[in-house]
Amino acid sequence: MVQKRASTIVEVARRSRVSVSSVSRVLSGHPDVSQRMRERVLKASAALEYDPHSIARSLRTGVTHTVGFLVGGISNPVFAEIIKGASDVAHANGYAVMMTNSEGDSAIDAAQLTLLVQRRVDGVIVSTTDEESEIFALDRLEDRIPLVVLDRYLPPDSSVSAVYADHAHGVADATTHLLDNGHRAIALITGSRALRPANERLLGFLRAHEAFRVTPRPDLICMGNLQPEFGRKAASKLLEAASPPTAIIAGGNRLLVGVLESLQARGLRVGDDIALVSCDDVDLNRLYIPPISAVVRDTHRMGQVAMELLLKTLREPTAPSQSITIPTHFVQRRSSELKIDIRPQRGLAQPQI
Amino acid sequence: MVQKRASTIVEVARRSRVSVSSVSRVLSGHPDVSQRMRERVLKASAALEYDPHSIARSLRTGVTHTVGFLVGGISNPVFAEIIKGASDVAHANGYAVMMTNSEGDSAIDAAQLTLLVQRRVDGVIVSTTDEESEIFALDRLEDRIPLVVLDRYLPPDSSVSAVYADHAHGVADATTHLLDNGHRAIALITGSRALRPANERLLGFLRAHEAFRVTPRPDLICMGNLQPEFGRKAASKLLEAASPPTAIIAGGNRLLVGVLESLQARGLRVGDDIALVSCDDVDLNRLYIPPISAVVRDTHRMGQVAMELLLKTLREPTAPSQSITIPTHFVQRRSSELKIDIRPQRGLAQPQI
DNA sequence: TTGTATGCGTTATCAA
DNA sequence: TTGATAACGCATACAA
Numbered sequence: 001m002v003q004k005r006a007s008t009i010v011e012v013a014r015r016s017r018v019s020v021s022s023v024s025r026v027l028s029g030h031p032d033v034s035q036r037m038r039e040r041v042l043k044a045s046a047a048l049e050y051d052p053h054s055i056a057r058s059l060r061t062g063v064t065h066t067v068g069f070l071v072g073g074i075s076n077p078v079f080a081e082i083i084k085g086a087s088d089v090a091h092a093n094g095y096a097v098m099m100t101n102s103e104g105d106s107a108i109d110a111a112q113l114t115l116l117v118q119r120r121v122d123g124v125i126v127s128t129t130d131e132e133s134e135i136f137a138l139d140r141l142e143d144r145i146p147l148v149v150l151d152r153y154l155p156p157d158s159s160v161s162a163v164y165a166d167h168a169h170g171v172a173d174a175t176t177h178l179l180d181n182g183h184r185a186i187a188l189i190t191g192s193r194a195l196r197p198a199n200e201r202l203l204g205f206l207r208a209h210e211a212f213r214v215t216p217r218p219d220l221i222c223m224g225n226l227q228p229e230f231g232r233k234a235a236s237k238l239l240e241a242a243s244p245p246t247a248i249i250a251g252g253n254r255l256l257v258g259v260l261e262s263l264q265a266r267g268l269r270v271g272d273d274i275a276l277v278s279c280d281d282v283d284l285n286r287l288y289i290p291p292i293s294a295v296v297r298d299t300h301r302m303g304q305v306a307m308e309l310l311l312k313t314l315r316e317p318t319a320p321s322q323s324i325t326i327p328t329h330f331v332q333r334r335s336s337e338l339k340i341d342i343r344p345q346r347g348l349a350q351p352q353i
Numbered sequence: 354m355v356q357k358r359a360s361t362i363v364e365v366a367r368r369s370r371v372s373v374s375s376v377s378r379v380l381s382g383h384p385d386v387s388q389r390m391r392e393r394v395l396k397a398s399a400a401l402e403y404d405p406h407s408i409a410r411s412l413r414t415g416v417t418h419t420v421g422f423l424v425g426g427i428s429n430p431v432f433a434e435i436i437k438g439a440s441d442v443a444h445a446n447g448y449a450v451m452m453t454n455s456e457g458d459s460a461i462d463a464a465q466l467t468l469l470v471q472r473r474v475d476g477v478i479v480s481t482t483d484e485e486s487e488i489f490a491l492d493r494l495e496d497r498i499p500l501v502v503l504d505r506y507l508p509p510d511s512s513v514s515a516v517y518a519d520h521a522h523g524v525a526d527a528t529t530h531l532l533d534n535g536h537r538a539i540a541l542i543t544g545s546r547a548l549r550p551a552n553e554r555l556l557g558f559l560r561a562h563e564a565f566r567v568t569p570r571p572d573l574i575c576m577g578n579l580q581p582e583f584g585r586k587a588a589s590k591l592l593e594a595a596s597p598p599t600a601i602i603a604g605g606n607r608l609l610v611g612v613l614e615s616l617q618a619r620g621l622r623v624g625d626d627i628a629l630v631s632c633d634d635v636d637l638n639r640l641y642i643p644p645i646s647a648v649v650r651d652t653h654r655m656g657q658v659a660m661e662l663l664l665k666t667l668r669e670p671t672a673p674s675q676s677i678t679i680p681t682h683f684v685q686r687r688s689s690e691l692k693i694d695i696r697p698q699r700g701l702a703q704p705q706i
Numbered sequence: 707t708t709g710t711a712t713g714c715g716t717t718a719t720c721a722a
Numbered sequence: 723t724t725g726a727t728a729a730c731g732c733a734t735a736c737a738a
Contacts, residue, residue, distance in 0.1 A: 003670070004496050008731060019709045024733055032707055055411045055473050056731030059714050064408070066451075066472065074436055080428045087454055091461075096468050098419075099452040101440055108444075115449050119419065120408050143357050260640050284637050287613050317356070361715060372725045377717060385723055409715030412730050 007048040016044035027052065058120065066096045067310060068116030068124035070109065074101040076254055078280045078299045079127070082150070085303025086125060093311055095122075102128070104227070117145055123310045128152065146313040148306050153196045154323075161313060162323040163306045167197050167251075167279075170295030170328030171204030172211075174249060174277045177293075177332060179212045182340035183247040183275060187220040189234045189259060190251025198223060201251040201279070201295075220245050231258025239266055246340050247275035253282050256292075275338040281331070290334030297328040360401040369397035380405065411473065419449045420663060421469035421477040423462065427454040429607055431633045431652045432480070435503070438656025439478060446664055448475075455481070457580070470498055476663045481505065499666040501659050506549045514666060515676040516659045520550050520604075520632075523648035523681030524557030525564075527602060527630045530646075530685060532565045535693035536600040536628060540573040542587045542612060543604025551576060554604040554632070554648075573598050584611025592619055599693050600628035606635050609645075628691040634684070643687030650681040 009027075013020040018037060025033050026041040044050075058064045067090060071079050083099065090097045098121055102108035109128050116124055123146035141147065147160045154160055171188075178186050188205045191198030202223065209216045219241065222234035231250060238245055239262065250256040256278040263270060270276045271290040278285055278294045285292040305324050313319065362380075366373040371390060378386050379394040397403075411417045420443060424432050436452065443450045451474055455461035462481050469477050476499035494500065500513045507513055524541075531539050541558045544551030555576065562569040572594065575587035584603060591598055592615065603609040609631040616623060623629045624643040631638055631647045638645040658677050666672065 003498065006497075009733095010731080020732080021710080021734075022708060025708085028733080034707060037708080051471060053412075053473070053731050054471050055408055055417070056714090057733075058408045059406075059412050059716090059730090060732050060734085062714080075430070075433045077428070077430060080433075083427055084454060084456060091464075091468075096451065096472055097453060098449065100450060101437060103437060111444075115444075118404060118407050119449055120406070144359075145356065257636050257640060264640070264642070283610050284640060287610065287617070287637060287641070289617070289642055363715080373715090374717080374725060374727090375723090378724085381717080387723060390724080406715050409730090410717075412714090412732090413716045413718085415730080 006053070007050050008053065009050070012041065012044050012048055012050045015048060016040040063122055064120050065094055066098055066119070066121045067307070068113075068119070068121040069097050069099040070112055070116065070124060070126045070128065071099060071101050072109065072128045073104050073254075075103065077282050078253060081299035082127065082303035082306070085300040085305075086307040087303075089304050089307035089311070095311070113141060117141060121145070122314055123147065125150065125306050125310055126152070146310060146317070148310045148313070150302065150306055151196050153194075153199075159321050161309045161321045163302055163309065164323060164325040165197065165200075165297045165302065166325050166327050167200035167295065167297075168204035168207065170297070170330050171201045171249065171251070171279075172208040173204075173330035174293065174295050174336075175205050175208035176212065177330060178247045178249075178275060178277070178336060179208060179214060181247075181275070181336070181338065184214060184340070185217060185220060185243065185245045186247045186249065187222065187238050187245035188249045188251055189222045189224075189231055189238075189255060190249075191226040191255075192223055195226075198226070198251060201249075205249065226252040226255050228254055228256075228258035228261075231255035232262045233258070235259040235262035236265075239263075239268070245274070246338070247277070247336070250276065250278040253278060253280040253284075256284070260288075271335045271337055273338075276335040277330075278335075285333070288335070290337075293333040293336040294331050295328050296331050297326055302326050359406070360403050361406065362403070365394065365397050365401055365403045368401060369393040416475055417473050418447055419451055419472075419474045420660070421466075421472070421474040422450050422452040423465055423469065423477060423479045423481065424452060424454050425462065425481045426457050426607075428456065430635050431606060434652035435480065435656035435659070438653040438658075439660040440656075442657050442660035442664070448664070466494060470494060474498070475667050476500065478503065478659050478663055479505070499663060499670070501663045501666070503655065503659055504549050506547075506552075512674050514662045514674045516655055516662065517676060517678040518550065518553075518650045518655065519678050519680050520553035520648065520650075521557035521560065523650070523683050524554045524602065524604070524632075525561040526557075526683035527646065527648050527689075528558050528561035529565065530683060531600045531602075531628060531630070531689060532561065532567060534600075534628065534689070534691065537567060537693070538570060538573060538596065538598045539600045539602065540575065540591050540598035541602045541604055542575045542577075542584055542591075542608060543602075544579040544608075545576055548579070551579070551604060554602075558602065579605040579608050581607050581609075581611035581614075584608035585615050586611070588612040588615035589618075592616075592621070598627070599691070600630070600689070603629065603631040606631060606633040606637075609637070613641075624688045624690055626691075629688040630683075638686070641688070643690075646686040646689040647684050648681050649684050650679055655679050 009020050009023050013023045022037060023041050026038050087097050100112040102112050125148045127150035142160050149160055149162045151165055154162055190201050193199045224230040250259045268274050276292055278292050281294060281296040285294045362373050362376050366376045375390060376394050379391050440450050453465040455465050478501045480503035495513050502513055502515045504518055507515055543554050546552045577583040603612045621627050629645055631645050634647060634649040638647045
């Protein structure tokens with residue numbers, strides 16, 4: 001198949017018998033153009049189906065009207081919503097989104113980031129994997145290109161903007177709910193402490209225990225990564241222990257998959273034999289029997305806010321960096337209804353009312 | 354934050370005391386360069402952290418080494434795998450992927466497509482929404498830019514390449530399995546006949562019935578769209594009918610969500626009160642209690658193949674278009690174990706062995 | 707109000 | 723083997 005050659009501004013100029021600069025002025029809405037000329041140019045432009053060459057324009061102006069979006073794991077359904085939110089805002093503002101996926105491989109993270117910079121995107125939203133190596137790439141790039149980071153810790157003096165989710169709050173509510181129901185052996189399975197969402201979940205977990213004057217059992221806190229496989233292993237280990245938990249908080253929606261596998265393999269009934277809470281509002285939570293309680297957040301909004309922050313930086317390059325936190329809240333469903341009678345429990349701290 | 358200015362080829366030339374053309378030759382691996390010069394250029398280039406300006410290069414060479422990926426609904430988990438497959442191949446070949454999402458809105462489909470073409474991507478993989486309007490945009494573009502289409506019908510004389518999934522085969526196996534179990538009132542819920550995956554599923558459904566000498570009941574065939582909401586409505590209507598189905602095939606993984614909602618709302622137990630089969634290997638199918646049988650395909654492979662096809666077209670622009678079909682197969686799980694005793698059924702055709 | 711000329715950073719042609 | 727220069731398509735400073 002032979003490709004049609006696109007027409008250029010020179011051809012439009014020839015056809016309308018004016019100079020190229022006049023064509024450029026008409027098409028870019030310059031104020032000082034005569035009505036007569038505008039018409040001629042517009043006619044010729046339409047006749048030739050002229051479409052400005054964005055590459056040439058970018059070379060000249062230095063901007064691409066394209067932003068990069070580095071997503072750490074597109075398999076994670078919450079990313080879909082974040083991407084949608086970010087894309088909506090970008091397109092509404094005339095920006096294209098160049099999305100690349102590193103799928104958990106932090107080496108790819110770095111490679112993709114440089115790829116985006118090479119492609120001369122105007123800015124990048126970074127939502128990396130659950131590894132720590134990202135910091136390296138960020139340091140190297142933050143003075144090269146405007147950056148917005150999603151839910152990751154930043155050095156205090158960073159010039160990078162950020163959007164956070166307040167995981168601690170929602171997890172604290174979830175933990176309190178379980179403590180209220182008499183649970184004193186609550187397990188938390190989540191990612192490494194170096195990873196912001198994981199660490200924040202831990203903080204909420206600890207905070208709720210503290211408010212209840214209950215000492216959390218260290219052996220029930222499993223910090224690893226957010227992958228299903230870790231969920232499966234951690235849950236299995238917990239359930240096989242001498243003193244297994246009566247409730248599990250799965251701190252990550254991917255990881256929940258592994259936790260459920262582990263529970264099912266042992267024939268444990270969610271909500272009857274053990275209480276379960278997860279994170280993020282995925283189909284699985286709502287449709288599972290019984291439905292699974294979860295700490296949810298407005299992920300679409302997170303994407304929107306991230307893009308708004310980035311576009312703002314592009315408009316005002318000198319403005320200081322900014323960070324915005326999105327709330328989370330606990331949605332109670334049947335999976336966490338199980339109540340524990342606290343009286344027969346021995347050797348555990350009692351609630352102080 | 355002040356952005357660092359990237360160094361140019363002119364600066365490298367000055368520093369290494371050679372001409373810009375020589376720098377260009379060294380950096381692009383031209384054979385006729387002296388060892389001495391190569392070293393000087395490389396040293397200067399490294400010292401200045403020189404990174405060729407891809408925009409300028411694209412303007413000169415006419416290629417961007419970027420391919421567009423138009424995805425119709427990023428919320429659909431099967432897209433994640435397809436995207437991964439395509440990205441893997443692209444990156445391995447030095448291409449970046451510019452992904453845009455239209456999320457079910459076919460007007461956006463068209464807009465995004467032109468956006469990609471404006472951005473001068475070298476080619477586009479199109480996986481549009483379940484509407485029909487896509488044909489318009491494709492017609493308009495297929496002689497402007499190399500295109501590969503995923504699982505959509507194309508006009509017979511099209512110059513566009515395609516990757517298909519053999520939905521018919523897998524759905525036929527699933528249908529046969531249900532017929533074997535004695536089901537004579539099997540419902541199919543899927544998208545419109547204009548949509549290839551939906552139509553192919555219907556064909557497989559009909560083919561299996563035919564082979565079994567069973568006449569499918571027209572009132573049990575629901576062709577609408579692939580959204581959860583349609584699944585919910587269609588299932589509800591079926592279940593409230595005078596003669597409800599004993600088995601349901603949910604022809605689409607998003608739509609399954611609605612079907613399950615409808616079943617749960619009526620307290621119907623999957624696998625006990627009604628047999629259920631779905632499509633695609635999503636978490637929900639495997640983890641549901643009971644696990645849900647499904648017609649699966651290698652979606653990662655589909656993405657790979659699509660990108661390979663596109664890159665091949667870019668290398669050999671004159672080669673004829675090509676289409677490749679990926680197989681599907683039926684994975685039997687507990688949700689479809691329910692057996693129907695065919696003797697008490699009256700007024701229905703009997704199997705002919 | 708319009709046209710001329712220059713440059714964005716490369717690659718490629720041609721001559722030396 | 724190397725260097726000067728044109729060209730890719732456009733936007734803009736400046737001149738008219």
